[in-house]
Amino acid sequence: MPLVTTTEMFKKAYDGGYAVGAFNVNNMEIVQGITEACQEQKAPVVLQVSKGARAYANHNYLVKMVQAAVENCPEIPIALHLDHGDSFEVCKSCIDGGFTSVMIDASSKSFEENIALTKQVVEYAHAHGVVVEAELGTLAGVEDEVCVEAGNESYTRPEEVEEFVSRTGCDSLAIAIGTSHGAYKFTAAQCTRNEEGILVPPPLRFDVLEECIKRLPGFPIVLHGSSSVPQEFVKMINQYGGSMPDAIGIPEEELRKAAKLAVCKINIDSDIRLAMTATIRKYFAEHPDHFDPRQYLKPARQAVKDMVTHKLINVLGCNGKA
Numbered sequence: 001m002p003l004v005t006t007t008e009m010f011k012k013a014y015d016g017g018y019a020v021g022a023f024n025v026n027n028m029e030i031v032q033g034i035t036e037a038c039q040e041q042k043a044p045v046v047l048q049v050s051k052g053a054r055a056y057a058n059h060n061y062l063v064k065m066v067q068a069a070v071e072n073c074p075e076i077p078i079a080l081h082l083d084h085g086d087s088f089e090v091c092k093s094c095i096d097g098g099f100t101s102v103m104i105d106a107s108s109k110s111f112e113e114n115i116a117l118t119k120q121v122v123e124y125a126h127a128h129g130v131v132v133e134a135e136l137g138t139l140a141g142v143e144d145e146v147c148v149e150a151g152n153e154s155y156t157r158p159e160e161v162e163e164f165v166s167r168t169g170c171d172s173l174a175i176a177i178g179t180s181h182g183a184y185k186f187t188a189a190q191c192t193r194n195e196e197g198i199l200v201p202p203p204l205r206f207d208v209l210e211e212c213i214k215r216l217p218g219f220p221i222v223l224h225g226s227s228s229v230p231q232e233f234v235k236m237i238n239q240y241g242g243s244m245p246d247a248i249g250i251p252e253e254e255l256r257k258a259a260k261l262a263v264c265k266i267n268i269d270s271d272i273r274l275a276m277t278a279t280i281r282k283y284f285a286e287h288p289d290h291f292d293p294r295q296y297l298k299p300a301r302q303a304v305k306d307m308v309t310h311k312l313i314n315v316l317g318c319n320g321k322a
Ligand SMILES: O=C(CO)COP(=O)(O)O
Pocket: 024, 083, 084, 180, 181, 182, 183, 223, 224, 225, 226, 227, 228, 267, 268, 269, 270, 271
């Protein structure tokens, strides 16, 4: 099937009590690792491209790689989504350039400015058959050039969501309930430590999520910053020459719980980076004489596939839902 929008995927996910994975793509091995996992598991998927990905890999290369994946995986619905679009122009360029979904992230602006910009993008997108994700509230962590320190995030205000959605006409809404971008989601001060000395993060604000759901019945909610930062990868990175002390993510059980509620899209990027980096570091340490990139990118791609397979089955619950 051709690229799809997220409309049908989200409706099924909402009704079925699961979430669709939205994975960031930056190169061929990442596209292949994700889509091979989804094809095998018969899972719908959102492949998302950030401004940084477009700067790194070039819009055309990314679109063509995703089109190749669509041809290779004919049985699963795939949406191509702009992650964190920050202006009308970048959204328009993706809408004109083959994307089926865009995010306009005006969450750092005032409520009225966020509404005005989101509405402008929605009007253009809908006229071209493309859907729009918007955001209310700010996450902690690093997102493009913007870094919000842990502790300086602001949760979504549930009393604003109905007005925002009805005035903008957006198709899904990203909310801030304590998830965060990157591999260092919380400071040590925000966490407790378990017996092994591993940081345990504060729980997500399910009260905020539930209040938003009450006010937007049937409406798809999105969670950004939802990597779990698997400690096996952090350990491997640290063992093979890296240094990522106190890297910490969102516990998988919390994401599973959110996926059963109105959360229809869960964004994962950092876990892909960790899986690849851990695998490549180990490979280099064990094969110091190898220099063919195919030798180390092959296990790195496999690590992405294995990690995504685990998420589809154990976190998102979208396996078998294509
Ligand atoms: O939200 C994300 C992309 O928009 C990715 O979040 P992570 O950094 O937790 O993977």
